[in-house]
Amino acid sequence: MTTTTTDSISPAPPRSHRDWTWVARQPLVGPLAALILAVIVFSIGSPRFLTPYNLSLIGQQSIVIGILAVAQTIVILTAGIDLSIGAIAVLGTIVMAKTVESAGGVGALLIALVVCVAIGAVNGSLVSFLRLPPFIVTLGTFTAVAAASQLYAGSATYPVTSPLLTFFGQDFGVGAWRTTLGVGVLVIVYIVCFYVLRQTAGGQHVYAVGGNPTAARFTGIKINRTLLMVYIMTGVIAMIAAWAALGRIPNADPNAYQTANLDTITAVVIGGTSLFGGRGSVVGTLIGTLIVGVLRNGLTLIGVDNLYQNIATGVLVILAVAFDQIARRRTQ
Amino acid sequence: MTTTTTDSISPAPPRSHRDWTWVARQPLVGPLAALILAVIVFSIGSPRFLTPYNLSLIGQQSIVIGILAVAQTIVILTAGIDLSIGAIAVLGTIVMAKTVESAGGVGALLIALVVCVAIGAVNGSLVSFLRLPPFIVTLGTFTAVAAASQLYAGSATYPVTSPLLTFFGQDFGVGAWRTTLGVGVLVIVYIVCFYVLRQTAGGQHVYAVGGNPTAARFTGIKINRTLLMVYIMTGVIAMIAAWAALGRIPNADPNAYQTANLDTITAVVIGGTSLFGGRGSVVGTLIGTLIVGVLRNGLTLIGVDNLYQNIATGVLVILAVAFDQIARRRTQ
Amino acid sequence: GGSGTSGSTNSGGTANVKVGLITKTDTNPYFVKLREAAKAEAAKKGADLIALAGKFDGDNEGQVTAIENLVSQGVKGILITPNSSTGILSAIKQARDAGVVVIALDTATDPANAVDATFATDNKQAGVFQGKWVKGTLGSKTPKLLMLDGTPGGTVDDFRHNGFLEGMGIAAGSSEIAGMENTNGDQTKAQTAMENLLQRVPDANAVYTINEPAAAGGFQAISAAGKTKQITMASIDGSCTGVQNVKAGKIGATVMQFPAKMAQLGVDAVVKFAQDGTKPSGFNDTGAQLITDQPVTGLDSKDTAWGLQNCWG
Amino acid sequence: MTNLETVVLEAHNLVKRYGSVTAINGAEFELRAGEVLAVIGDNGAGKSSLIKALSGALVPDSGEIKMDGETVRFKTTLDARHRGIETVYQDLAVIPALDIASNVFLGREVRKKGFMGTVLRQLDKPHMRSESMRHLSDLKIGVKSATQAVETLSGGQRQGVAVVRSAAFGKRVIIMDEPTAALGVKESGMVMDLIRQIRERGLPVILISHDMPHVFEVADRIHVHRLGKRAAVVDPKVRSMAEVVALMTGALEPTEEERGGGA
Amino acid sequence: MTNLETVVLEAHNLVKRYGSVTAINGAEFELRAGEVLAVIGDNGAGKSSLIKALSGALVPDSGEIKMDGETVRFKTTLDARHRGIETVYQDLAVIPALDIASNVFLGREVRKKGFMGTVLRQLDKPHMRSESMRHLSDLKIGVKSATQAVETLSGGQRQGVAVVRSAAFGKRVIIMDEPTAALGVKESGMVMDLIRQIRERGLPVILISHDMPHVFEVADRIHVHRLGKRAAVVDPKVRSMAEVVALMTGALEPTEEERGGGA
Ligand SMILES: Nc1ncnc2c1ncn2[C@@H]1O[C@H](COP(=O)(O)OP(=O)(O)OP(=O)(O)O)[C@@H](O)[C@H]1O
Ligand SMILES: Nc1ncnc2c1ncn2[C@@H]1O[C@H](COP(=O)(O)OP(=O)(O)OP(=O)(O)O)[C@@H](O)[C@H]1O
Ligand SMILES: [Mg+2]
Numbered sequence A, B: 001m002t003t004t005t006t007d008s009i010s011p012a013p014p015r016s017h018r019d020w021t022w023v024a025r026q027p028l029v030g031p032l033a034a035l036i037l038a039v040i041v042f043s044i045g046s047p048r049f050l051t052p053y054n055l056s057l058i059g060q061q062s063i064v065i066g067i068l069a070v071a072q073t074i075v076i077l078t079a080g081i082d083l084s085i086g087a088i089a090v091l092g093t094i095v096m097a098k099t100v101e102s103a104g105g106v107g108a109l110l111i112a113l114v115v116c117v118a119i120g121a122v123n124g125s126l127v128s129f130l131r132l133p134p135f136i137v138t139l140g141t142f143t144a145v146a147a148a149s150q151l152y153a154g155s156a157t158y159p160v161t162s163p164l165l166t167f168f169g170q171d172f173g174v175g176a177w178r179t180t181l182g183v184g185v186l187v188i189v190y191i192v193c194f195y196v197l198r199q200t201a202g203g204q205h206v207y208a209v210g211g212n213p214t215a216a217r218f219t220g221i222k223i224n225r226t227l228l229m230v231y232i233m234t235g236v237i238a239m240i241a242a243w244a245a246l247g248r249i250p251n252a253d254p255n256a257y258q259t260a261n262l263d264t265i266t267a268v269v270i271g272g273t274s275l276f277g278g279r280g281s282v283v284g285t286l287i288g289t290l291i292v293g294v295l296r297n298g299l300t301l302i303g304v305d306n307l308y309q310n311i312a313t314g315v316l317v318i319l320a321v322a323f324d325q326i327a328r329r330r331t332q
Numbered sequence C: 001g002g003s004g005t006s007g008s009t010n011s012g013g014t015a016n017v018k019v020g021l022i023t024k025t026d027t028n029p030y031f032v033k034l035r036e037a038a039k040a041e042a043a044k045k046g047a048d049l050i051a052l053a054g055k056f057d058g059d060n061e062g063q064v065t066a067i068e069n070l071v072s073q074g075v076k077g078i079l080i081t082p083n084s085s086t087g088i089l090s091a092i093k094q095a096r097d098a099g100v101v102v103i104a105l106d107t108a109t110d111p112a113n114a115v116d117a118t119f120a121t122d123n124k125q126a127g128v129f130q131g132k133w134v135k136g137t138l139g140s141k142t143p144k145l146l147m148l149d150g151t152p153g154g155t156v157d158d159f160r161h162n163g164f165l166e167g168m169g170i171a172a173g174s175s176e177i178a179g180m181e182n183t184n185g186d187q188t189k190a191q192t193a194m195e196n197l198l199q200r201v202p203d204a205n206a207v208y209t210i211n212e213p214a215a216a217g218g219f220q221a222i223s224a225a226g227k228t229k230q231i232t233m234a235s236i237d238g239s240c241t242g243v244q245n246v247k248a249g250k251i252g253a254t255v256m257q258f259p260a261k262m263a264q265l266g267v268d269a270v271v272k273f274a275q276d277g278t279k280p281s282g283f284n285d286t287g288a289q290l291i292t293d294q295p296v297t298g299l300d301s302k303d304t305a306w307g308l309q310n311c312w313g
Numbered sequence D, E: 001m002t003n004l005e006t007v008v009l010e011a012h013n014l015v016k017r018y019g020s021v022t023a024i025n026g027a028e029f030e031l032r033a034g035e036v037l038a039v040i041g042d043n044g045a046g047k048s049s050l051i052k053a054l055s056g057a058l059v060p061d062s063g064e065i066k067m068d069g070e071t072v073r074f075k076t077t078l079d080a081r082h083r084g085i086e087t088v089y090q091d092l093a094v095i096p097a098l099d100i101a102s103n104v105f106l107g108r109e110v111r112k113k114g115f116m117g118t119v120l121r122q123l124d125k126p127h128m129r130s131e132s133m134r135h136l137s138d139l140k141i142g143v144k145s146a147t148q149a150v151e152t153l154s155g156g157q158r159q160g161v162a163v164v165r166s167a168a169f170g171k172r173v174i175i176m177d178e179p180t181a182a183l184g185v186k187e188s189g190m191v192m193d194l195i196r197q198i199r200e201r202g203l204p205v206i207l208i209s210h211d212m213p214h215v216f217e218v219a220d221r222i223h224v225h226r227l228g229k230r231a232a233v234v235d236p237k238v239r240s241m242a243e244v245v246a247l248m249t250g251a252l253e254p255t256e257e258e259r260g261g262g263a
């Protein structure tokens, strides 16, 4: 696949040297090492940590933020940011819960999909056609959507019993290794988005639009269409997250997931994706999500209080990122 | 000051045309026009809006966020972001309130200054020497500092009576036009930072570091020192904001100003500063702060309900930014 | 959600009893008091207390995660100030199925029998006390009411708000409500909100506040506008700062709640369960007490001296 | 002067202002079928702005662009591309974080055959890589692998990637804005060869260059740009290098015919 | 070969690897007092990497750099600058949003005299502007005003700003990496003049260029770089242009003396 022409630089440094730098230069080594380290430490700290049940718990606790973080990754790859994504998912849960009686399970899902996609399309149109800063646009829709959720829910919460809406709460697995379908959805969303970003033209255009917008424009990429599609996709993913959320907590609550935006951005940044666009991957985001989940769970298992957990999480996240930087700097 | 050499392009389009684009191309026309428009609309909507007392109120309500937003602007100009700035200011108020009895007013101010600068220096060191993403670093210090405030305050609030600490709450003015010294502090902080950014070498370096870090490095700018100084300055400004906050509310509360980070970033972005660094000004931020303050005040005066106020603010902020974009696009 | 069952029963006999506490947030002074009291009680009884919390009011996901992790950790009992919703019910059910005793503190679940027992205040009743006092103080004046609310949709917020209106005898949406603003229970936001409200309704005469920080912010604005004489304001919480403010005349009256009492009762119940398997049950009202130095006839109240002895924080 | 050769691309009275700077100031332009037209001029004369207007990268304030005699309005580079105009821009239009193959095929990616390609829209990366490497080695530009990110290439290698892209895909007109500016002697030579090959394929080329020997080597006609407009079109067989440079700087006046657009 | 002329800047056995790419592969380097040394080589040969190592913009993995016979370690460009080395980089080191004057004086801003300058540290913007304009017009680079943001300049004008910066401030050594790549005929000529003037001032210049006529016009010696190391140093008075190009591509073997670093 690769041709070395005779004129290129001699590519023959001693093997031992090369092997090491090759590993350390991979963008995800840092976060991955941090994740593995955390797992090892907590396994020693608590005998319960590595049990199938507990690992399944960590997976379940990561479902909603994990799914939303995929969408956030794609938006950030275009040099954007989405502050409204959590609010869209919350509105999605409320729409599902309130329409399921009259419209039925499938109907409720479709209505929620339409609503989420419509909001995504509004974000996308403002960002692409009017070239407004995504921060302001999504802050605006965040405020508006959150208020709309409150008004629509009449500030009440809605328990959900429909088997279709809570479908992703069901168990599956083999022997002691059981988890919920929601974890499966999480995995599938990651695989699909990974494929789209890496193996399709649309994915390449996402990187191009974020990496060098002028160049993307010059090469004839339809920037507006790419951005619009990205925000619409965000709406779709938010709807999936909403559905999975009802599987995990069968209750639609306008006050839920208020920190989802910050949480998803944190997962994305820990995963090594640049906030300036054009660089990063969803795999990093998955690792970032898991790091946060493992810390939260592990610190509880070893009996650390919330207040100290917050401090510890902050410090450990900084360490994880620092580790990454240092590993990469050694090879520069 | 400017020499037109004979070889440069002929600069003689018809005057009428040039005059108009010149105005519309100024970076702050959009936000300024939006602010003026809002003022006009609210003046018509409520007879109380344009009273000296009400205008002074808007000024007072803008003091703390306005001062913090200056620091946020400088950080964002370096392509960074500071999520900890509100938490630092809150810790500042608690330190002042808790040390004033033993250390006296001046002592309390000095201790608070040391604490705020120390946290800023931690942020700055991690961002500059370890090259960690500012988002993660300041999210970490935010969590840690917020928790530290809770622990240090024992989750209680501290009323402040020291005349020095509440000094900026005093009135001044002529006739009906009265306001507090805090508004004066706000204005002074803006003037000083404007001067530093525009008229000193350090300020130029802030733009350079944010605009093109490689180029800044190649031209021999001390990037690390510049970044460190910026975050230290953030600490200083946070301490001033804390002092001014006690002038406005003579009570130190670990739960205060939780949305300060988002509020300052919003003001910065509305003011036309790019989140990608290197472009923007504190004047824009001041206008951004005032836009938000005017909307909040004006919407209450004309009797808009809270939830609808949120929606309206979101929409109006988007409109303000859209206005700016369209004005500038017409001239591109 | 959630799956499987865990071997959460405490196998080691030598270890201390482990008690989990989950509050709505870990920054609200009210919950901080509750946490501190629980810690103290646990220390006294030789139990280990792990304190967790949601990230914000309404963080169901955070509370569910906390329950799951505590069960996985192997606690004997969980004390929880549940969020508004029924959202955490299935997680509570799983915990109980795993042999953990679950006790609601401060706020009842819906339905109440989703937990083993409840030690709580009736927030609605507290709101009614506040409303009755304001109405009694206004006397024959037609109320022109400003409301400094908390967070839209919070259960406690709704209970207090509705209770207040009931105590005042005002229907929701009545024209006597001259203005409402959300303050998130934050002093700064409350001050800004009150400043702006007073610009719109300069002749307001009654103010409802969601909690004492909001009342402090409200007072700041009212006194700056020189309207302290004209306006009657009350609050709910019973923190020592709040009672001080009542004593200083900044707040007319406050309704005291007793977080420490709930926490002590809760910890005791779990320890007892660990010792002899007795499960607590039922709803146990820990009470609400109107505190004011300007009593209204026909309304039970205590003065600030009593309040300062019994306050929290 | 009338001429009998077919005009492929022409522009009349183009104007583009940036605030008080007039980058294009009533420029004329004419490209004939199958010719190599060099565009030369001082720095800041407006050459890049002119070809940006011709390729849709900027929309002129006024003036007219015609292709095959028909008036066209290019709002984006895509509009121009659909008409078969491919451009190498001076501000290199590459995406730093993407690899060489992705950059070469950006905007016209090749999908796999069969189910994976048509339904799942999977890219045929191996194909794109081998094609890119083939084109690059045609230009004797040595890179190690098509999976290398463009940001790790040397200045010249990057330039090579941009040249390859336009040369490989141009259907009607190929525009190159200083394609050899960063290239070595050998690589520049290959680009000159490439331009000749393109002309042999019958495609016209617009070449902006400051390198007079190169210009005189390949150009059929030379468009001299000065102060935002066309000052003259000269025949390199008639005018010497020194004369052309003098025309460019205004030291020499063009003949009436040259001023009007040449023969 | 020993030589009697003073060596100002030299490097021995420099190595710099990027993962599996070796950009500098045991390179030697020697710059003598008062000379113009041209560095030439194919794209990707490692010329830019070499001068980045010499100017502190990258830290080599191994090898030694000496200035005036004394070993130096440049960790940043500032270290090199303190020693009087000024560089024009190929990846233009300009700040797009700042104006021309600020770019020219970046990192060595001039403050006002008196109270405003010493206490309030105010910049002397009028002075910096007029100085920048003076330098630019010395190079015959026409720009409208020194307050124009660099991002609005044409490619060549930007290059001019970068050249002006180094030429104006170099004290011991001036390094230029393809300074004329984007410049017009006239402007390139001015840069060549400038290089001669600098030599007359007694300062040595390192010039990387792909333009052989330019190289032969000003260079005293030519350093030929190939596959990451120095292949030869030749005397332009001895070797012809064709021979040098052949050396560069490996078609011709250098003499023993040339291989060793020339006379
Ligand atoms: N975006 C812009 N804003 C303001 N002025 C601009 C902009 N782009 C170009 N200009 C100005 O327009 C003029 C022409 O620029 P252009 O890039 O077309 O020149 P050029 O002939 O290609 O020069 P070069 O040979 O140096 O590349 C220059 O004076 C430049 O400063
Ligand atoms: N940051 C980097 N990461 C990986 N490889 C790099 C990096 N920088 C340079 N290289 C590689 O090192 C080699 C030498 O590059 P360099 O820029 O020094 O070449 P050059 O001689 O200046 O070429 P040109 O004449 O094209 O400017 C090239 O093969 C390039 O791909
Ligand atoms: Mg150009």
Ligand SMILES: [Mg+2]
Pocket: D154, D155, D156, E047, E048, E049, E090, E177
């Ligand atoms: Mg180079």
